[in-house]
Amino acid sequence: MPDIxxxxxxxxxxxxxxxxxxxxxxxxxxSLAQAPEPSTRQGLEAWERSALLVPLALHGWVLxxxxxxHELHFGFAPALSVMxxxxxAIYWIESFFYNLEGxxxxxxxxxxxxxxxxxxxxxxxxxxxxxQAFEFKLHLxxxxxxYSLFVIALLHATLMAxxxxxxxxxxxxxxxxxxxxxxxxxxxxxxxxxxFVFLTLTLATxxxxxxxxxxxxxxxxxxxxxxxxxxxxxxxxxxxxxxxGWRGRTAVRWTLTGFLMLLLAYxxxxxxxxxxxxxx
Numbered sequence: 480m481p482d483i484x485x486x487x488x489x490x491x492x493x494x495x496x497x498x499x500x501x502x503x504x505x506x507x508x509x510s511l512a513q514a515p516e517p518s519t520r521q522g523l524e525a526w527e528r529s530a531l532l533v534p535l536a537l538h539g540w541v542l543x544x545x546x547x548x549h550e551l552h553f554g555f556a557p558a559l560s561v562m563x564x565x566x567x568a569i570y571w572i573e574s575f576f577y578n579l580e581g582x583x584x585x586x587x588x589x590x591x592x593x594x595x596x597x598x599x600x601x602x603x604x605x606x607x608x609x610x611q612a613f614e615f616k617l618h619l620x621x622x623x624x625x626y627s628l629f630v631i632a633l634l635h636a637t638l639m640a641x642x643x644x645x646x647x648x649x650x651x652x653x654x655x656x657x658x659x660x661x662x663x664x665x666x667x668x669x670x671x672x673x674x675f676v677f678l679t680l681t682l683a684t685x686x687x688x689x690x691x692x693x694x695x696x697x698x699x700x701x702x703x704x705x706x707x708x709x710x711x712x713x714x715x716x717x718x719x720x721x722x723x724g725w726r727g728r729t730a731v732r733w734t735l736t737g738f739l740m741l742l743l744a745y746x747x748x749x750x751x752x753x754x755x756x757x758x759x
Contacts, residue, residue, distance in 0.1 A: 485541050486595040492534035493567075493591035496527075500583035522578050531571055538564050538594050545597050555746045556600035558623070563593035565627035566634075573631070577666060578658045581641070585634045614688040621681045622745070628674030629713075629738050635667040636734040643727065664726055668717070671734065675713045678741075682710060705744035712737035 523531075542564055546557045567590050570582060642660045658666075685706075689697040697703060716733040719725035725733070 482541050482544055483595075483598050485537050486598050489534045489537035489541065490591045490594040492530075492537070493587045493594065496530060496534070497584050497587035497591065499527075500587065504580055505584055522580070523574055528571070528574070531567070534590075534594075535564070535567055535571065538567075538590065541594070542597070545601065553619075554600060556596035558626070558746050560593045560597050561623050562626045562630055563590040565623060566590065566630040569627055569631055578662075579666075580658065581638050582634055585637060586631075589630075614684070614691060618681065618684040618688055621677055621684060625674055625677035625681050626741065628670055628677060629741055632667060632670040632674055632734055633738050635663060635670060636731045639663045639667060639727070640731055664730065667730060667734070668720055671713060672717060675710075675717060678706075678710055678713065682706060702744050705740050709737050709740035709744060712740060 538560075542557070542560055546553065546561070563586075566586055570579065570586050573579060574582075638658075639660065642658075642663055646660060685703075686697050712733060716725065716730065716737065719733070720730070
């Protein structure tokens with residue numbers, strides 16, 4: 480079966496599941512005075528959990544074949560696809576331990592969009608020797624895990640914003656069985672804490688391995704500058720939480736700012752080079 484067909488099947492399955500979760504987890508309000516219907520759901524049902532594994536497995540297969548199986552192909556599109564594959568996988572694992580109702584209609588459409596991107600924008604084959612080095616693969620793996628955890632953190636922040644509006648009777652959507660706002664906030668900072676550790680390791684391996692792989696110290700280019708700015712932003716957010724109890728809208732704004740800087744560090748710059756300027 481051609482890979483493009485597998486891309487299409489995985490994307491369509493993500494869309495179908497996103498539509499299912501939209502209908503069963505999110506409810507549109509008819510009036511501000513109408514109360515939400517009570518829900519007894521606690522997390523994913525067994526068939527939903529199993530169904531999520533199918534597009535996740537197909538997505539992982541086409542990523543391996545297209546990006547990692549032969550020469551390493553990497554660019555903004557493979558990076559986004561890997562990020563969203565890991566994001567769905569992290570959500571799937573996290574859902575065993577926490578009630579994450581409302582997350583599904585946010586993460587699955589993003590994954591559906593990301594699946595076919597490497598087929599449209601395959602990136603460049605890395606012919607240089609360092610692409611196969613263990614140090615480079617370790618650095619790349621840590622970076623992708625950090626990105627993916629920050630994607631989940633951003634979605635948690637989005638749910639927090641929706642929950643806060645719902646709590647104050649604003650907005651046109653109700654999410655049935657949404658976790659309490661304080662629970663979402665606690666989960667947000669746990670995810671950001673884990674992501675911050677992986678981002679720290681990414682920067683550390685970049686500094687340590689740069690001389691080994693490229694024969695020169697790490698350069699202060701735009702990727703490094705934006706990555707360090709993102710690291711500082713999330714570090715200040717975690718410090719503000721610990722010292723001053725930052726929460727709510729403050730946490731959401733800092734999370735969004737840090738994520739945008741991190742996105743500009745690699746994905747944004749590669750998009751400009753590959754699509755806008757059409758250079759490698």
